Amino acid sequence: MSLPNVWHHRRVADSGAKACYVCYKPSTTVLITPDNKDHFYVCVGHLKDRGFCLPIVDEAEAAAQKKHQELEEEIEKVKKEYEEKQKRKAEKRKEKKKEGKGKDSKEKKEEGKSEDAEDAEDEKEKEDKIKELSKSEPKVEDAPRIFALQKNFHQMRLDRIRNAELARRNRERLNNPSLFPTVPSGDP
Template sequence: MSITLQNIWHLRRVADTASKACYICYKPSSSVLITPDNRDFFYVCPSHLKDRHFCSPIVDTEAVAAKAKEEALAREIEKVKREYEEKQQRKKNSEKEKAKKDDEKKKDGEGEDKDKAIEKERDEKIEELKKSGSAADDSPRVFALHKNFYQMRIDRMRNAEIARRNRQRLQDPSLFPSVPTGGL
């Protein structure tokens, strides 16, 4: 039985308390490269992932295009928000002037409180969007190992399979010859 293993590895993160030795340098690492079918995995330092002689990232062009489209949409939304805020500010200023003429004390106190509350909500929403945007950047990445490292992983799996078969054979009593019977 030949071992077939695709050279596609997904980067996953584990908790710092669950970190284990890096496959290359044996330092503790919380980054794991794992195959899509979960047949093989190993821990690796993030610095090794940047080494072009170890692995290379597999770029999903559709995902890159979608991300660029989202960024353009976000910029457009920010532009529209700014324009809307400017219009509201101009409208508010004109209303304040009218309000000052009518009832200066009553309108000014309520308007400033409302303005501060609206600005605070807007700032909180912006911060929330920034946090969710940074979390999206930590999404799993896909890599292809260099041919030598890939062959090492295949050899390791093949040797484990051979060792497993040998253990099974040694447990089988028909493997050994029987003791001779009969006469002396």
Template sequence: MSLPNIWHHRKVAETAARSCEICYKPSSSVLITPDNKASIEHANDEEEVASRKKKEELDKEIEKVKQEYEEKMNRKKLKDKEKKDGIEKEDKKAEKEKDDKNSGAETHMDDTPRVFALHKNFYQMRIDRIRKKEIARRNTECLKNPDLFPSTPKTDL
């Protein structure tokens, strides 16, 4: 029985969360094989996810501040040009509408990888656990079958 080292990340309901086999914390993130034969709970590392989220938020905040600064500088330049050239108010309103549309068009994509390969030690632990389950299943089947036990001697001593 060969188990490929390809795992897909899936989310399950909070009510269906099972405990992690390593840290025993309940988790709604699971890794599952493509043929749905095996699964691993607690697929994400909370510290890594938290640090990545924090970094993304900081990057977004920095980008937002930069855009606001550029907009202020553009407005100052526009005001100077209006005083000199007398630009119409309609053009100014149109530019504001464009800016509002551009700022409202942000989309949030979950860019976490969806397909994983386990570290060789964890992968070997999974294979060993599956083999032990298979051996235990075969042993219980053998114990239930009375033909496999030796019969009592029928001859006299």
């Protein structure tokens, strides 16, 4: 039986934590083969250990991560522009208040309403831009998702699977009554 040395990183719920394959501490991180034939729990710290496994870099994933970073930068840029607009508007309001102390209250209320409407419109515009940018690309984790075990650990996993298969076959043989010899039926 050939088991490819490709392992995908998955997470389970905290209630599903089991002992780490290496250190036996509870872990919620699982390495699983793409065909779901084998899996084992391992600590996140062991995934960073070069003596245990090496990350397999996927070109498409790296490109997606780079695109995600650019998207985050663009969102930050939109937020900064919005904050600058708000500062400028606040400064203009202060200047208008200083100039408009002699105006009557009706004109002040109308100006205040128009400024509030502009603020609401700008706020909505900012939120729309951020939502649009966020929807365009799903979140990508920084940690690698695919690993290759070192040859000794991979061989241990192969031996474990092979031994489990042999034990299963032996159990089936022992449950089969035709395996044992029959009692002689003739006279001695």
